[in-house]
Each structure stands twice: as C-alpha cells, then as structure tokens.
Amino acid sequence: MISYCVFIIIPVLLVGNIANQVFIKSIREQTYNNIQGTLHQMSDNISYKMEDIVRVSDMLYFDSSFNNRLRYSESTWVSYDTMVNVLIPKLETAINTANSKIWLSIYLRNEELREIYNNYSYSDPLESNTRLFDIYQYERLVDKTWYKLYPQEENYGSTLEWKQVENDAGNGRISLLRRLIDISSIQLQEIGFVRINVSLEDMFESMDYNKIGDGTALYLSDSQGRVILSSGGVQTTVFKENELRNNGDLLIRKPIPVLGWNLIAVVPAEIVEKDTVKIRNLTLLICLICIAIFFIVSIVISKYFSLRVSKIVSVLDSFQEGAFHKRAQFKGNDEFTHIASALNDMGSNIGKLINEVYLADLQKKQAELESLHAQINPHFLYNTLSSISRLARFGMLDKLQRMVMDLAKFYRLSLNDGRNIISVKNELEQAQAYVDIQKIKYDERMQVTYDFEPEVVRYETVKLILQPFIENVLEHAWTGDYIHVRITARVLEEVLEFKIIDNGVGFPPGRVLDNTGGQDLTNAGYGIRNVDQRIKLHYGSEYGVTLFSRAGIGTTVRIVIPLVKRTVAEGRSKKLM
Incomplete structure (x- = not known):
C-alpha cells in the first residue's frame, strides 16, 4: 500500500513543483531585469556626482598658474598676494562650481603661506554656514595614519582616491583624496594635498527604495561588506548576504567602479513569489489529501505485520544495548516465528560468549x-x-x-x-x-x-x-x-x-x-x-x-x-x- 501511495503522490508533486518553479523563475527574472535597470540609473547618477567632485579637484591639480604660485614665495608681499588674489579666490571658485555642497581642505608644503581654517566646535562643517574651505600647513598631515599609508604618485593624477578617513564614517561623509604635484617638473614633486569632503546623503541621494517598490531595501556596501548607507527602514552595519540568500530573497548587485563599492537591492521572497502562493497551496492540498487516504488504508492493512516487526526491532535494540536476555515469542509457523527463534538463539549464544571473554580478560589483566x-x-x-x-x-x-x-x-x-x-x-x-x-x-x-x-x-x-x-x-x-x-x-x-x-x-x-x-x-x-x-x-x-x-x-x-x-x-x- 505504501508503494502504491508513493506512485500516486510522486507525479502530483513533480508536476506541481515543476509548474511552481517555472513560474517563480519567470517572475524572478522579470523582477531582476527591471531592478537592474533602476540600479544602473542610480549608479549613473552617483557616478555623475562623483565626476563633478573630481572635476573640482582637477581645477586645482591642472591649473599651472595656481600650481606655480603655490611653490614659490619670494617675499612676504608675494605670499600675501598669493593667498589673497590666487589661493582663496581659486578655492572659492572651486567650491561654487560644485553641484554638491563640499568641504575642501588643502595642505601646503610652502611654509610662507599662512593657515586659514575655522573652529567647527565638534560640529559637521557641511552643516555650518561658514566658509567651506580650510588651508593648513603640511606638518598637520604628515602624522596622520591614513596619510602614511596613502600611495605615492607614480604618474600624473594616479593617486586620486575616494575613501572614508578620520571621522568621515561617524559623520556620514566621504573624502576625495589627491596629491598636488608640481606639473612643470618631471620628478612628480609633491607641493600639497587636497581633501574634499561631501555628504553621503548628498552623494547618494538617488538611492531610494521607492523607485524599486514597497517592502524592498537598498544597501550601499564597501569592499569588505560593511554597510555605508541603507534605504528602506533597514538599520544595519554588516550586509548579511548569506542569510538573505538562505531566506530566498532576491539580491541584485550593481558595482560602482570608481569606489569599488556595491549598490545592492534586496527584494523579499514574499514579494517576488506572492503570485505563486495559490499554486503552491493547491498542490500541497491535493498531496495532503492523497497522503491521508492512503496512509489510513496502509495502517489498517499493515498493522498485523508492523506489530511483529516492531517487536523484533525492540529485541535487536536491546541486544545493541547489551541486554541479551530479551526474547521475542510468536505463535504460528510463519516467517516471523522462524526469525524470532533464530534471534533468541543468537542472543543466548552471544551473551555466553561475552561473559566468557570478559572473565578471561579480567583474569589476564589481574595476572599481569x-x-x-x-x-x-x-x-x-x-x-x-x-x-x-x-x-x-x-x-x-x-x-x-x-x-x-x-x-x-x-x-x-x-x-x-x-x-x-x-x-x-x-x-x-x-x-x-x-x-x-x-x-x-x-x-x-x-x-x-x-x-x-x-x-x-x-x-x-x-x-x-x-x-x-x-x-x-x-x-x-x-x-x-x-x-x-x-x-x-x-x-x-x-x-x-x-x-x-x-x-x-x-x-x-x-x-x-x-x-x-x-x-x-x-x-x-x-x-x-x-x-x-x-x-x-x-x-x-x-x-x-x-x-x-x-x-x-x-x-x-x-x-x-x-x-x-x-x-x-x-x-x-x-x-x-
């Protein structure tokens, strides 16, 4: 009866499962393609904003007259003139040309150029209404750990890098870091360093889960899997990809090449598969009805045989635990009676042999x-x-x-x-x-x-x-x-x-x-x-x-x-x- 039950249930389960899987796969592929296009558009918007910040740094990096005035100061008057008529106007122009609100810090090797910086009193400079640029001497930079690990300029423009340093992560910022090189020299001599801060919310404002759908979530993760930003009411610091995949959620990843970060959309499995629930439930209902009918029939027919098998298994379990005194007694002359008789003889013989070997071993150890x-x-x-x-x-x-x-x-x-x-x-x-x-x-x-x-x-x-x-x-x-x-x-x-x-x-x-x-x-x-x-x-x-x-x-x-x-x-x- 069990074999007949299996032969009936297997086709039903197989057909239902195949139909369900094909439907789910089609829905997931359609959803994946739609969200992939949305993420691509978001990535393009983010790249555009990042290129705009890079363009601001290019204004300082490739300006030869600005570059020359930073290198030399023949007198105090020249230093003053450079500061008032060249450096400050250039920095203000760079900030005003950016499409995003930025905070620009420049570190100069020329010691004749004085420092100009604000005291932000532990507040975020990007949220203040003061001047958004600071000028520092190079000695403030050389002891910073992140600067010591910063790569050397191998060719013009090679050290441009986006990175979160110092308190950027805590304040929700990211920095564009770049060395200023004497472009008139072939020796790539460093004359300064530029750091441009921009708010993560401003840079990644195009991240909006509503563009994907209710119930979804968007993550911005770095190369180590740490979550930088999240959208959709999710608060976490680590992107648990394996856990989400195990839940059956749909994950769509779009790299941001400039940063080496990833834009990840997560669509819960219940949203993707909501239309497949009816098919799955109907299939399960039919299977359960078939299983219940044949299960009842098989129990009634096989009850006589199962009781005898259970008794033999019980005796075997007792033998396995060392209780060789247990016996199985059946009436009649069928196969179960012969098996029980052989099993009883085997238990008796094994018990005697174990006692003999055990006593012999004890005597041997005592003699030794x-x-x-x-x-x-x-x-x-x-x-x-x-x-x-x-x-x-x-x-x-x-x-x-x-x-x-x-x-x-x-x-x-x-x-x-x-x-x-x-x-x-x-x-x-x-x-x-x-x-x-x-x-x-x-x-x-x-x-x-x-x-x-x-x-x-x-x-x-x-x-x-x-x-x-x-x-x-x-x-x-x-x-x-x-x-x-x-x-x-x-x-x-x-x-x-x-x-x-x-x-x-x-x-x-x-x-x-x-x-x-x-x-x-x-x-x-x-x-x-x-x-x-x-x-x-x-x-x-x-x-x-x-x-x-x-x-x-x-x-x-x-x-x-x-x-x-x-x-x-x-x-x-x-x-x-």
Whole structure:
C-alpha cells in the first residue's frame, strides 16, 4: 500500500513543483531585469556626482598658474598676494562650481603661506554656514595614519582616491583624496594635498527604495561588506548576504567602479513569489489529501505485520544495548516465528560468549598486575639489604636498627593485606620510609623536601609508584657531593598528580623520555617502565608516567592517576566523575 501511495503522490508533486518553479523563475527574472535597470540609473547618477567632485579637484591639480604660485614665495608681499588674489579666490571658485555642497581642505608644503581654517566646535562643517574651505600647513598631515599609508604618485593624477578617513564614517561623509604635484617638473614633486569632503546623503541621494517598490531595501556596501548607507527602514552595519540568500530573497548587485563599492537591492521572497502562493497551496492540498487516504488504508492493512516487526526491532535494540536476555515469542509457523527463534538463539549464544571473554580478560589483566608488582619488590629489597650489609660490616648498630625499622615499615605498608591498591597516605609514608633509609646511608649529602596538599590523603592509588623514581635519582642522577630531591602531590581538575624533581645530571641526549605522544618508555629504565605499565593496566592508557629532563640541570618525573576516593568503612572505592 505504501508503494502504491508513493506512485500516486510522486507525479502530483513533480508536476506541481515543476509548474511552481517555472513560474517563480519567470517572475524572478522579470523582477531582476527591471531592478537592474533602476540600479544602473542610480549608479549613473552617483557616478555623475562623483565626476563633478573630481572635476573640482582637477581645477586645482591642472591649473599651472595656481600650481606655480603655490611653490614659490619670494617675499612676504608675494605670499600675501598669493593667498589673497590666487589661493582663496581659486578655492572659492572651486567650491561654487560644485553641484554638491563640499568641504575642501588643502595642505601646503610652502611654509610662507599662512593657515586659514575655522573652529567647527565638534560640529559637521557641511552643516555650518561658514566658509567651506580650510588651508593648513603640511606638518598637520604628515602624522596622520591614513596619510602614511596613502600611495605615492607614480604618474600624473594616479593617486586620486575616494575613501572614508578620520571621522568621515561617524559623520556620514566621504573624502576625495589627491596629491598636488608640481606639473612643470618631471620628478612628480609633491607641493600639497587636497581633501574634499561631501555628504553621503548628498552623494547618494538617488538611492531610494521607492523607485524599486514597497517592502524592498537598498544597501550601499564597501569592499569588505560593511554597510555605508541603507534605504528602506533597514538599520544595519554588516550586509548579511548569506542569510538573505538562505531566506530566498532576491539580491541584485550593481558595482560602482570608481569606489569599488556595491549598490545592492534586496527584494523579499514574499514579494517576488506572492503570485505563486495559490499554486503552491493547491498542490500541497491535493498531496495532503492523497497522503491521508492512503496512509489510513496502509495502517489498517499493515498493522498485523508492523506489530511483529516492531517487536523484533525492540529485541535487536536491546541486544545493541547489551541486554541479551530479551526474547521475542510468536505463535504460528510463519516467517516471523522462524526469525524470532533464530534471534533468541543468537542472543543466548552471544551473551555466553561475552561473559566468557570478559572473565578471561579480567583474569589476564589481574595476572599481569600481580606479575608486574611482584617484580618491583625484589628489586628494592636487594638494594636495601646491600645497604644493611655495609652498615653491619662497619658496626653502625644505631643506623642499622633505624634502617631495619624503616624497612619493616616499608614492607608492612607495601603488603597492604595482599591488595594492590593502597591509600595515598600510606603510599607517601612508604616513600618517606625509603627516604629515611637512604638518609641513614648518605647523611647530609642528601636533602629531600616534601610538598603534599592535605586533600590528597582522601584518595587511593596503585602501590609502589614513588619509591622506584626516588631510587633512580640516587642510583643514576647523583654524581657530585650533594643531591636535592623534591616530592609533590596535589589534586588537579580530574586527576591526582605526583612529581619527583631532582637537580641531578639529567638524561643524556637521545634518550626517549616522554610517552605523551604515544611513545613507550623502553629506554627509560626498568623501574620507570614497571610503574608506567602497572598504572596503565589498572587505570587505562591515558594515565601513567611522563619524564622531562635536561642534561646537567635535572629531571622531573610526573605521575598522573585518576581521582579515586577511598571509602574507609568498607574498603571500597568510587571513581569521581
């Protein structure tokens, strides 16, 4: 029944969708062409206004007599005459010839020509009724950041550039920037700089969304996608093109070549596709009626089979979650009964195999742990008995007694009633007992400091993880008359960290020290490998030993295990999550 339903619905959906898409495409193309023409006209109007401002700058740039008078001032009278009869009239003429209201600033290298400028008191000069030109000395310009980045003149007129600098963006202005060059010289010597400000609203007054239609919006964006101006009641600083396209809105872009900016019209999808709603709704209604009829029929007919399939799927889901005790029971002798019987047998067999493999793996890991732990005790005992033998040979009975007592304490804590897990408190006491044994041997030549955070005693660890590294320091890192060892224990975010730090000779170059990148500690010594393997077997591969060393400076051993809190009452532990 579902297949028949699909065969009926697909043609209806296909025909309706094709008709709808063709209609929408036709409407969008027509709308696009109409708006493209409007944007082209707006772009031409904007370009005309910009060319008018460029023409004003040309009046200053290519006027040879004006150019010559700016370069030389033979006397104070000549400077005055240039200012009164040449510079000011020329600037006033340039401003009056512009079809837009502009604010002209000129910076002169000729220091004999005095400055003339207004104090606008933080107001916009274009909105004032005062003189709309200012004359400055060049020293006011050279420290400006935008001027330092301004390109050099490579040929006549090459540096003309439209740009928003200083407070232009905040005041809604744009500037035409241009270097004034000595046009009588072939060396392109700069004699001044011109900046012409014009209001964005004045420059882009032809931007009007009403020319496109109600509900539309117009954006003027720069080359980085920042919105300079917007029309149509939209207030934004960034043009979110991807978001608009995802909404199905129609976007028409018209570049403004002089600026490198874009004039963008946005027509909402509901406006473009308003005439297609009826066709789409009718198509959806027919499809929904067909789907409802055949859905009801298919449910009635397939209910008997779907219940059995659902039960088999439920058992399979339970198997996937590890519950192999679930069973599916059907009456009769059809295909579902045979499938259920085979599924029940499979679950029973898989459950037995998993239990067997799990128990075997636990036994193997326990044997490995006991084997590794058994190796470390004889290693320490051999070295300690050698020291006791030397004390007995020299008749140092007091030291011999203390060493035997410390050794007894060490092994009493190490035995731990046959358990491989020990409290951190007892592990630290083991390490201190070992250090006390060695201090009897080395006296003042060996100094050990401890830095244990109080809260570490609440946790437990694999036993005998500190003593092998202290022993390595005394056996391999000590070559002079004195050795200092620092032992720390602290609780980090989710782990317990131990460190054994010495100032010995360090590892020689070329030795493998760090196992954090997946390397092993094969070259780091038997004791180090033993501790690292025991930690990994018990807690997992993400924990273990990391070594850092530099020849001649010393070595730091870092041991990391998970935070496992010890329960005093029952002797059991619970891992912190």
